[in-house]
Every structure is written in C-alpha cells, then in structure tokens.
Amino acid sequence: MTTRIKIKFLLKNLLRGVLYAAVIAVAYLLFKTYIIEENQQVWIERFYSQPLLIYLIYIGSEVFFGLFPPEFFMLWAFHKGDTLHYFLNLAFFAGVSYGAGYLAFLIGRYLRRVIIFRYMSRRFFSHYWPLFRKYGSVLIIAAALTPLPWAAISMLVGTTEYPMKRFISFAFFRILRFALYGYIVFQTHQF
Template sequence: MKLRVKFKFLIENMLKGLLWMAILAALYLLAKEYVIDENQEVWLERFYSQPLIIYGIYIGSEVFFGLFPPEFFMLWAYYKGDVWHYVGNLFFFAGVSYAAGYLAFLIGRYLRRVVLFRYLGRKFFSKYWPLFRKYGSFLIIAAALTPLPWSAISMLVGTTEYPMKRYLYFGLFRLLRFAVYGYIIYQTHQIA
C-alpha cells in the first residue's frame, strides 16, 4: 500500500512535468511562428553570438535552485549547430545539472551542522520536508525528472542523514530527464 502511494506521487509529478513540457513546446512554437521568424536575424545575433554568456547563465541558474528551466537552454542549443552539437550541449547541460544537485547536497551536509541553518532551513524547506518524510527516495527521483526544484531538493536531502551513494544513484534520473526532454524538443523542431 505504501509503495503504491509513492509510485502515485512519482507518476503525478511526471505527468505535471510532461504537461509543463507540452506548454513550453506550444509557447515556443507560437513564439517561433509570430516573433522569432519575423525578426530572425535580431534573435540569432542576440542569443547565439555569445554562447559563453548563455552557458554562464545556465550554470548560475542550476547552482542557484534552477532559476530558469533547463528546457529554455535546450531550445537555445537546437539552433546552435547540427544534431551532434545539440547532443553535446545536452550532455553538458545534464552534467552541469547533476553536478549542481550534488553540490547542493554537499552544501546541505555542511549546513546541517550550522545551528542558525537548523532554524532557517526548516522555514526555507517547510514545503518539502513533509514530502521528503513521506516519499523519501521517490522525492529525489521526482525532482530529478520533473519541474520540482532539483537543487533545493538535493540540499534538503543533504541536510538529512541520507546516504550519499544512494543520493548519487537516484540522482542519475536527472540525466534521463535531459535525454527525454531533449528528444521531445528535437522532435518538436522537426514538426515545426
């Protein structure tokens, strides 16, 4: 019975993630049709002439609790070159995201010893503590696969006595998210 509830939680969050992906794809197709195609030279010059800035923004976003959805950067990467360049960018984005989650986990491990954080952490993570208590590893998988805040959940898990090897193992689902969402974005472009 308890395992069924955890799987239901995971599936519900995966469906939310797919809904989010569908909304992004629809918004992108509309923007492409009515905004980007009208002024393609301006958009290409503005966003593609300085890739290091885009990579820096992505790294900062992933380290600081996912300020921007990674799907925006996947969309950007599609126009950056051929298929292999896109796949290379996906590997880069997935690696940075996984590493940012691990860094947040380590920060959580450190902060758990800080007295002030024990108080502030309870307030900051108040929304996710009950979920972690109830779902445990399934919350890590859900955060890895869905729009739940990956770095914040990773930090929360780090503040507990959760085993690092198990966290790293379940965190690998983050790479699966990038593979699936990257494929969906690629196919969306093929339709358009």
C-alpha cells in the first residue's frame, strides 16, 4: 500500500476529529447557555466541588473504551481553577489516556491466547480488523489523534504480533492530541 493512501486515511480521520470537536463545542455552548447558566449554583455544587468523582469517571471512561469524550473533562478542568491547575489536569488526563491505551494493549496481548476471545473479537473488532490490516501503524496514530476508540484499537493491536516498542512510540501521539485539544479549549475560553 502506498504512503499516499495511508496519509489520505489519516487526513480523513483528522478532518472527522475536527468536525467531532466542532459538534462538541456547539453542544457545550448550548448546554452552557441554556442549562448551566439557569442553574449555575446546582452545577457548581455537583461537579466542581467533587473533583475525585470527576477523576474516577474519567479514568473509568478511558479504561472502558472512551465512554465520554476527553474534551468534556478538559472543559471541566478549565472552569475548575487557574491556568496552572488546568495544565496539570490536562497532563493528568493525557497520562491516564496513554496509560489506558497501554493497558488495553497488554490486555490484548494476554487475551490473544484465550480461545473464547478469538470468537468474541470477531464480533467486537470486526470493523477495525480490516482497517488495521490495511493501514497498520497509521491506524494507531489516527486512533490516538481522532475520535476513533483509542482503547479498542490499542487492544486490537495488542492481539496481533505488533511490536510493543513501536506501539509505545506511536501511542505518544495521544499526548499530542491532548496538547492540541487542550490548547484549543484554553484559547477559545479566553474571551
């Protein structure tokens, strides 16, 4: 397969990521305007006064296939404190996400030996197997940067004979995603 086709796949998914971020931004603005501002005290008491609960929800979400978009947690972190706390939270979120991907990779490594998992993987990974066969490392980068399910792709890669060191190096693109999206969230909330 040519590099051109792989780059086209990556760019297409990056564009999807930008559109995804735009949809989240619009939903957030509508939610903020029509719901939070009407009952601001209730929202502050429920979510901003219990950061441990938010961190646990985030960790659970990242470990269990990204139930909630990380951008929601970035928005929460922005409103939680000052700039230093925002960037510390962002670093925490990036580290957890990277770690969750690595954990999913290791789980995939273990599960590839379990016979029942082979049958289950046909059902859960059937959409991503052809993409991994076709794009390989580019799929890891795309999952790290875009809304593709990071933990699921990491587990899928773990079930193959993919070299761990290569996975770890490509997984660092996940940190880049948090840096870029975190910067966008920070810049857009300065006005």
